[in-house]
Amino acid sequence: MQTRLRHSEDGGTSCARAAMRLLRIFRQEQGFALIAALGMLLVLGVAGTTVVYYSSTNTRSSSRSAADTTAFQLAEAGIAEAMSVLSNPVNNPMSTTLLPERTSPYAGGTVTWSGTLSQETATWSLTSTGSVTNPTGAGTVQRRLAATATVVPHYTETQENGAWDYVFVTGTGQICDMTLSANFTWDSNLYVMGNLCLGNGARITGGELVVRQRLDLGTSTTTVGTSLAPLAKAQIGSGCQYANQHWHPDASHPTHAFCSSVDNVWASQLDQNPPVIPPPVPEWDTWYQNAIPGPSYPCTYSSGTPPAFDNNTTRDFNGSIAGEFDLTPVTGYSCRVGPASAPIGEITWDPSQNPKKLTIRGTIYIDGSVVVSGPGPYEYDGHGTLYLSGTFRVAGGKMCTRVSGSDCDYAGWNPNSEMMTIVAGGNLLAGGIESVSLASGARYQGAIYSAYQMELAANAKHEGPLVAPSLQLGAGAVTDPWNVVGTVPTGTPGETPQYSDVSPPKDYSG
Numbered sequence: 001m002q003t004r005l006r007h008s009e010d011g012g013t014s015c016a017r018a019a020m021r022l023l024r025i026f027r028q029e030q031g032f033a034l035i036a037a038l039g040m041l042l043v044l045g046v047a048g049t050t051v052v053y054y055s056s057t058n059t060r061s062s063s064r065s066a067a068d069t070t071a072f073q074l075a076e077a078g079i080a081e082a083m084s085v086l087s088n089p090v091n092n093p094m095s096t097t098l099l100p101e102r103t104s105p106y107a108g109g110t111v112t113w114s115g116t117l118s119q120e121t122a123t124w125s126l127t128s129t130g131s132v133t134n135p136t137g138a139g140t141v142q143r144r145l146a147a148t149a150t151v152v153p154h155y156t157e158t159q160e161n162g163a164w165d166y167v168f169v170t171g172t173g174q175i176c177d178m179t180l181s182a183n184f185t186w187d188s189n190l191y192v193m194g195n196l197c198l199g200n201g202a203r204i205t206g207g208e209l210v211v212r213q214r215l216d217l218g219t220s221t222t223t224v225g226t227s228l229a230p231l232a233k234a235q236i237g238s239g240c241q242y243a244n245q246h247w248h249p250d251a252s253h254p255t256h257a258f259c260s261s262v263d264n265v266w267a268s269q270l271d272q273n274p275p276v277i278p279p280p281v282p283e284w285d286t287w288y289q290n291a292i293p294g295p296s297y298p299c300t301y302s303s304g305t306p307p308a309f310d311n312n313t314t315r316d317f318n319g320s321i322a323g324e325f326d327l328t329p330v331t332g333y334s335c336r337v338g339p340a341s342a343p344i345g346e347i348t349w350d351p352s353q354n355p356k357k358l359t360i361r362g363t364i365y366i367d368g369s370v371v372v373s374g375p376g377p378y379e380y381d382g383h384g385t386l387y388l389s390g391t392f393r394v395a396g397g398k399m400c401t402r403v404s405g406s407d408c409d410y411a412g413w414n415p416n417s418e419m420m421t422i423v424a425g426g427n428l429l430a431g432g433i434e435s436v437s438l439a440s441g442a443r444y445q446g447a448i449y450s451a452y453q454m455e456l457a458a459n460a461k462h463e464g465p466l467v468a469p470s471l472q473l474g475a476g477a478v479t480d481p482w483n484v485v486g487t488v489p490t491g492t493p494g495e496t497p498q499y500s501d502v503s504p505p506k507d508y509s510g
Contacts, residue, residue: 067132067141070108074130075145077106078113079505082126086115086149092290092499093151094119094297094337094344099126108132115149120300122151122338126505147505153344154500155361155383156487161494162277164447164465164485166191166210170279171469176216178471180204188481191277198222207481208233209267210274214247215240217264225266234259234267235274280467280494282423282449287387287491288315290499291365292337292345294387301340304333306347310367318426319390321368327358328372328397344500347384355403360384360420363491369426371395377403377443380420385491390426392436392450394460398443408445410463415485419464421447421492430455430472438462440474447485449493467493 081104086093099115109132115124129144159165166189171177177194180186180202187206190196197216198204204224208231215236217224220243225231241247242263258272259265289296295310307325314320332351338344345362358380369390372378376398386392400408401418424435436450438460448454450468458474464482490498 067135068143071130071132071141071143072145074106074109074111074132075128075143075510076130078104078111078128078130079126079145079147081111082113082115082124082128083149083502083505086124086502089498093124093502094122094292094500099124117151119297119337120339122342122344122500124149124151124502143510145508145510147509148507149505150503151338151344152501152503153338153342153362154490154498157490157492157495157498159485159488159492160496161280162275163191163280163467163494164488164492165189166208166465167471167479168277168279168465168467169193169469169471170467172213177213181473181475184473184475184477186479188479193279198224204231205229207231210235212237212274212276214238215259215265217242219243220264223264223266227261227266230266230268232267233269234265235269235271236265237272237274239272240265278494280449280492282387282425282451282493283491283497284315284387284389284425286497287363287365287385288367288389290497291363291387291491292500293335293347294345294363294365295367297337297345299335299337301336302334304331304349305329306333306335307366307370308368309365315367316389318428319366319368319388321366321390324369324371324390324393325366326373327370328356328374328376328378328399345384346382347386355379357381358399360386363387363489366390369393369424369428372397372399372442372444376400377407379403380446381418383419383487383489385421385423385489387491388422388424388426390424391428391434392422392424392448393429394438394442394444396439396442399445400443401445408443408461408463410445410480413445413463414483415447415464416483416487419446419485419489421449421489423449423491423493425451427452434472436468447488447492 082099085098096117101114103110103112111130113128115126117124126147129142132141134141168191169178170193172194176197178192179197182199183201186204189207191210193212195214196211198218200219201221236259239247240259240263293299308321311320332349334348336343336346343361347364348359350357356378359382361382361384363385365387367389370388370392372394374397378399401413402409429437433453434455435452436448436454438456440457440459442460445463447464448466453470454468455472456477459476461478463480
């Protein structure tokens with residue numbers, strides 16, 4: 001009985017001890033859980049802070065990246081603005097003052113852009129810097145962009161003024177604004193704004209004839225076309241007079257209403273509706289300022305003794321340079337603006353070639369007079385317009401686009417392939433009444449504008465369109481017909497002034 005009781009008491013004690021151990025273990029587990037919980041809270045706190053940090057950093061990075069992109073786009077816009085200035089047809093892209101530094105405002109920022117020109121290489125160096133407010137508040141975000149653009153020469157343009165299809169006589173107000181003297185033969189396109197008179201035996205045998213006012217056929221031996229070979233077209237505005245008879249159309253002579261074969265006028269198309277073509281007007285001041293080479297654009301390369309283009313800063317009537325510049329001297333010369341491979345403008349004389357050769361490209365202005373000396377034949381190459389404040393004289397020589405033997409190749413010339421236009425504004429020749437003179441036996445192929453009278457002396461020959469208020473034609477002088485003119489040299493009077501082109505920008509950096 002006592003033994004069982006002792007065992008019972010021992011068992012109770014053992015149970016108590018086990019319970020105490022479990023309690024201690026439980027309490028130990030509670031401490032561990034708290035520590036684990038605190039550790040977890042710490043980890044989560046750090047993770048949360050990291051998330052917030054990286055989220056904030058990414059937001060700032062994204063804003064900075066967007067600002068950088070905007071700045072780059074603004075820099076591109078600055079290059080585009082520079083190109084719009086260079087490509088504007090009213091601007092001469094060879095002017096070094098076209099692109100001073102300037103700043104343009106845009107939504108989101110500004111762009112500062114400018115350009116510098118090398119006239120020797122005809123290349124623009126463009127720079128543009130886009131600026132945007134930094135979203136972090138630290139100053140501005142900037143992107144700089146650089147590029148180059150090349151000036152491309154423009155030598156020709158499509159003919160706009162139909163006067164360059166004719167020998168175009170602008171004078172009006174005289175009984176005879178143009179006269180073909182006795183026995184003179186004419187066979188190229190002729191446009192007379194006033195009255196045309198044909199002397200005894202004078203004949204018009206070819207080309208198209210336009211007379212805005214009256215046609216006077218002096219005698220029965222005077223003819224316009226023939227019954228077997230009529231002109232392609234004759235358009236006479238105010239009628240005819242034949243062999244000193246009455247003018248008609250005339251209400252008192254209803255059966256003789258208009259020029260016809262009765263008046264020795266034959267044409268496949270014969271009517272009283274001449275086309276109204278405005279006489280070309282030279283852009284004197286425009287080209288004085290913009291011709292290359294010229295008073296404002298001296299040679300970037302020269303050799304020998306090229307022409308002096310001016311001796312002051314003013315375009316002078318009859319020119320500021322005394323005497324005549326010899327276009328074809330014994331020794332050679334050259335003046336060029338831009339690279340040799342693609343000059344913006346050039347005039348070069350090379351007497352070492354056979355035939356001796358003049359090269360002309362672009363529009364050139366000499367504030368003076370020019371003479372073609374020596375016998376020739378000389379050949380010129382290129383499309384170009386030569387403006388002269390003074391006069392132009394061919395002193396018995398031969399200036400051709402193509403040479404055949406000892407003369408010009410008249411049948412082989414295509415004015416759309418090569419043509420030089422002479423624009424002479426002075427009146428120093430023939431005692432102060434002429435701008436252009438081809439001396440006896442002289443030859444010239446090309447276009448001519450003469451502000452005052454033009455003379456073709458005895459046996460002189462000209463092939464090509466010309467414009468003058470009047471023509472003085474010597475015995476045996478010839479105006480040879482030419483092919484249809486579709487393109488003319490840039491600078492030709494009556495055409496819209498066109499300067500050089502500019503290539504798209506390239507060689508980007510930044």
